[in-house]
Amino acid sequence: MSATVGQPRQFCTLGGQQSVVAIERAIPIVHGGPGCSGKIFGGMSFFNGFQGSGYAGGNAVPGTNSCEKDIVFGGEQRLREVIDGTLKVMDGDLFVVLTGCTADLVGDDTATVVSEYRERGVPIVHASTGGFKGYNHLGHELVVKAIIEQLLVPAKAINPTLVNVWSVIPYQDTFWAGNLNAIRELLEGIGFEVNILFGHDSGGVAAWKRIPEAALNLVLSPWVGLSIAEKLQERFNTPYLHYPVLPIGAVETTRFLRTVAEFAQLPFQPVEDFIVKKEGHFYHFLDRAADFFMEMRWDLPGRFINISDSIYALGISRFLVNELSLHPAQQVVTDEPPEEHREDIRRHFAELKETVSAEVIFSNDSDTISRQLRKKGYDLPPLIIGSSWDRDLAREMGGFHLSIAMPVMDRLVLDRGYVGYEGGLRLIEDIYGSVLGTY
């Protein structure tokens, strides 16, 4: 972890709370100080596209609001009180207890308290997410693994067409709802039954209980979710496919669909038919607007700069290079990927295409990032695709700007997504909408 962080683009492990909120009818219970949950909600949900409370997020989250007494004497009894109340008051199918710094530092035995309820048949699990342990990417994995370990049992039979998807992180990705929906539609389009697990109409705890039935776990990100797939392989023998690039636009989405289809040995023709139809739609609109791309891009292409987590930075870079013939400047990866994944990420950026490569900076500190980016000269205005923090930097550099990464404070986001064929079109609209809106 880097030292000083200005303008945070990810938060602490307790951010896993938002992954719970994203599961239908699941209810987080926060065993921590009074402000932790609200700060996470503000940072990851409200001031990030104004995503909102949802069913049981925001101020609906049950919590122990630990005070001095709980620090001195321990907070286990207080946690029991709150769980008891939750089971009476809150209407949910799954309860996930998440600990904050206070409970983890004073050493409350949260696991034992929670297991007592589980033994009584309550659908409740516990994840140790004290904020000092890491970032919300880790928090997301901790929550998912807690549910896998504490709730799931092996399936009686494997469903050969069922796939579980582990991709963008709910709420951290401002566009997760739209993106996950697009992934689901793409995979359904080529013949899978899809367990998308998070978001509206994803099936709630019943869908989570079907995870062991799946024939395949799909990890659609450079590194987040890999350890989940490994855990599932170890526990249920489910094979996994790791496709590191978030598929945006026709080139990458087609490549992605063919790769998954081949891995799962799906019949060839229906997959190709689906691809032809989708590509037709995508290129029809690029063709229709080709005049714009020839005539109105006089101060673009300059260079594009992504400042976002590895999922977006890589996915969007590949899209802009391979689909729009844009050229990258330095790319900034903000999610501090674990060391063992960094070489792969660097390689993906080095091989954006045979003739195009990009240098990567790993940093989550705005000052470090802006000092690096200012060093370079640019012939034409650069395009910064990052968070709302980067608006001032873009203005200072005379560039253009689009907010797509946490925190997004200058856009309201409902079901928009950038994944897939249609997602690529949306991203093109948003990028050039922002460029044109400058004047």
Added chain:
Amino acid sequence: MSLVNIAHSNLPTREQRLGSIVSFEGLASELAELSRSGRLQDRPRSFTQVSSCASSCAICLLSLIQDAAVVNHAPLGCAGDFSMFNLVNRYGLVKRGQTPANARLVSTNLNESDTIFGGAQKLEQAIRDAYERFHPKAIFVTASCASAITGEDIDAVADQLEEELKIPVATVHCEGFRSKVWTTGFDVAYHAILRKIVRPPEKHRPEVVNVITFWGEDVFSELFNKVGLEANLVVPFANVERIARLSESGATVQMCSTLGTYLAAGLESIYSVPEVKAPPPYGLAGTDAWLRALGRAVHKEQEIEELIASEHEEIGPELEDLRQQLKGLTGYVAAGSVHGHSLASVLRELGMNVAGGCFWHHDPKLDHGDPAADSLEHLVKEHGDMPVSICNKQAYELINQLRRMKPDVFIVRHPGMAVWGGKLGIPTFLVEDEHFALAYRGLLRFGRKILDAVNNPSFYKHLAQHAKLPYTDWWLQQGPGAFMKEAE
């Protein structure tokens, strides 16, 4: 002994200083009586939903000082509210006709090894980084649960860096677990300001009146200029030098003494700047009383009387018209203690019924201890009694109340609670600018806003048809105070 001990970096919490509570169900008159007689006791809830902590309140105020920087000594999740204060900062600058800019905030990003080996070095580094990045005139170091539990001596680090950097480096003991009343965070922020920023007066400026506010628009200058006074709004959007000279002013007023009690009392007890002890300036009766108290403090009784008369005359006809239109409508108010009393007064002055109020906590007294400023008593005396809940953002209790009360409009001051009124189909709005309803013109603005809300409720009706509440049927049939235990 002085109310405010600036020799020490920390101060007692609101519950310790003022006997503040976060739970109560009853009538406003009962709450006022219990407060006055010193018999008010908190009744802890066994079931609770997440609340807020002192650190957010402290960081909010301090990060909006335009040439100061804040170093949050904490894991990165405690910086979850940086985004909000950044947006408030940008929005506030645009509203004041200035170029929007990001707030000056950094986190020390404490991790597991820091909790074992200590994070003092990281804190030193972050303070130096903040100095280099922002060239601030002062740096505030805000503590966290993690830094406090691991026993970090942030005062020692701050003192050392203050010497090195030659600017004030003030610690702010706002760790979340210390107080169940999040407004303790305001007090510790003001304490840091009183200790490290405010200087003894170099000259006396009797025409300047300190106004302790949040980020609302300046509606004071227009009023004050009419009587030859100058409004000095602090601390958000002020700079360090202006705050340093708070000791020179002729008086201090507040728009909400829940916010400013400690700073106002501190300025009076240390520098003899008189605090105007009156309920805040909301509604005709409240504004009249507040202005008269100000007039006495700065010896402008006659000018103030003329101002009151002319303002009454100015708003009279439209106010009468609004009262006719709003007559018979019922409102419910949820807001921070004193501001909630103020909003309830405003509704009654607009001729509406008030079904009740939900206030986030209750201070039985203010730091100065003078009952003349008791806004709850003012509410009961001027506008009659009403049911009151004291509840630190317990959404489950609020939703239970709202379903019973079925108000025509729900008015909220605090993010995160408005949504529950909307989901019940009640026209609901958030009072984003705390000065929106303030003084005479505010009364009209607020009345027009309420009329708009009730005259086109489509959004709320549709929302209620489709929203699913996360509560069991059992709970919705209980009384809202079902989980309150007996006082400990």
